[in-house]
């Protein structure tokens with residue numbers, strides 16, 4: 436569409452700015468409409484003066500080009516970007532239902548079908564990114580948004596901004612660390628498979644598995660993989676089986692993204708009612 440075709444140069448005058456949506460990292464996010472197409476987008480305005488301090492310019496261009504190159508139904512699109520003297524503006528897909536975690540806090544926990552759909556979406560998005568040799572995708576809670584149809588979108592706010600500054604996530608800051616991260620060992624993208632296990636548990640039970648009153652109790656529980664499943668009728672054995680195969684200390688023994696897609700809990704819960712045979716939107720994307 437018009438948003439992704441190369442064109443001479445975008446500028447703010449191409450957009451009608453709508454309501455202020457919220458505060459992203461390093462900048463404010465606004466609803467906007469591209470005048471020519473009427474297409475609704477989210478504009479993130481980053482003030483360059485905020486970047487100077489961190490010498491981001493080198494990373495910024497590279498990271499944005501990476502995001503610009505990704506095209507998957509579960510990865511939030513970066514359609515275009517432009518800058519003037521004092522601002523960098525990102526033209527982003529608008530995720531109308533906002534932060535997945537706010538929804539989780541509201542409903543307390545997701546049904547197995549909803550949780551399985553989100554886990555499958557995340558696995559598909561990560562498999563796509565890994566296939567494109569992009570492993571900076573961070574599936575932390577603050578990066579998960581929902582579009583108007585309730586589809587999950589990984590919105591990566593740029594790894595360059597991922598410092599060890601305190602996370603502004605809605606739930607525990609260290610709950611998502613994999614054991615190899617806690618023990619400061621070398622880590623690869625198998626940490627994403629661990630994080631998927633944490634997220635799956637939290638989608639079903641409403642809080643992450645190793646949560647504890649004190650931070651170092653959480654760290655101890657992570658290193659021990661002290662995984663307990665509360666006695667509840669609403670979480671099936673299949674779900675617990677998947678979680679137990681992701682929250683494995685030895686990162687090489689964690690279920691791979693392909694195996695997650697084949698796991699009975701995922702396959703079963705993602706069977707859409709046969710709708711005149713067209714593939715469901717989730718299976719539509721080949722990995």
Ligand SMILES: CC(C)n1nc(-c2ccc(NC(=O)/C=C/C(=O)c3ccc(F)c(C(F)(F)F)c3)cc2)c2c(N)ncnc21
Pocket residue numbers: 456457458459460461464477479481486491494495498499502511525527528529530531533534580590591592593594595596
């Ligand atoms: C407030 C609410 C929750 N909200 N937020 C969004 C939103 C989604 C995605 C983004 N993306 C980015 O920020 C990307 C940043 C970079 O690639 C980057 C790379 C390198 C850098 F140095 C930097 C730099 F920041 F350091 F410069 C950035 C931002 C906002 C959103 C949305 N799209 N729809 C609806 N609601 C929405």
